[in-house]
Amino acid sequence: MLTISPAWPLTLYYDGECPLCLREIRMFERRNADTRLKLINIAAPTADTLPGLSRDEMLACLHARFQDGHIVKGIDATYWSYHAVGLGWLVKPLCWNWARPFWEWAYRLFCRLRPAIARMVPMPGNSVTASCESDRCEPRKKDH
Template sequence: MYNKMNWPLTLYFDGECPLCAREIKLLRGHVVKDRLLFVDISSDAFDAKVLGFTFEHMQSKLHARFADGRWVTGLDATLWSWRAAGLGFWAAPLTWRALRPLLEFGYRLFCRLRPHLAWLPHPDSGRRCVDNRCAVPTSKPASDEQPTLKKK
């Protein structure tokens, strides 16, 4: 896809999503120094407008940006984040042309269902519980609009 990688890759993820948080936890455990950075878009400190997007757009699918400003989204963001963490062999099927249409369909389906999965156990659930009460955040459904990514 790209001849020369401009590391680090910054991965923008939704830390409130239980499945997303599990994947990030796995990636953090294998991260290669100076190749992969993480930004939780559910953090109060995150502002999508600074990047030229809306929060809903950033939440609609996975986004990642190389150091030179090139963006990758969806399955490509997954592929490159796994490669940056040194786990590219696990994501290799994402490069197989014969499987790509099926994987794209599955990813779009997951993106539509993801807001409804907040009830799943979160890997950080212990930190979300205070005084015998646990808060399960409600995710906002992503809008159907698919704005074009801006190149920096």
């Protein structure tokens, strides 16, 4: 993970239909003053996926690509995304080699549980909540 010399910016591919993901993306947007992080919502019908990967494959695990084309995924994509917005200290434990098997296991578990967790988290925004009857969350207007 740390053996690469990052070629900023980093393009992060995220699920824009996941309220849990959107909360993290909103935080990234607020902290991205240096514009070292570009964000692409792969849930959008017009979004391009990474070469050789389907939309479903990209939705199953976080992916990111540095400007030089180097691709990172999973905990490595998380690690570098936080570094891009100046929060590397929060994810420092992800680079501890002795703990890496645990972090990879925990990330795989999170990916499997993410749809269920997302159903419990409201969609960010003023007039939107999450409708998560399936593995995907669709924004809908609040009933008043």
